[in-house]
Structure formats: C-alpha cells, structure tokens
Amino acid sequence: MGHVVACQCGWTLVSPLGPDDVYEHLQLHVRVHHAGVKASESELREKIRTI
C-alpha cells in the first residue's frame, strides 16, 4: 500500500512512506514548478490518493 499524487502538469509521485511523505514532495514541487500557485495544505492533501 502506498500513496500517489498526480499534478496537472504531468508530474506524479508514488510513495510507500505515507501521505505525509507525499505531501512534503508535493509541497516542494508546487513551490518550485508552480511558484505563482497559492494552494492551501488541505487543497494539496485532497490530491493525494491511497493505492
């Protein structure tokens, strides 16, 4: 079991380490690649799916 997130730009991440790990990577991705996007923690966490 793991967690996955798929960004609208095509970037995806799968992690077996839990939703917090995915969230950390997603937060970094948004900060670096979508610098103009304002997204709250809850909005980012809504993108995370359990697989």
Ligand SMILES: [Zn+2]
């Ligand atoms: Zn992206």
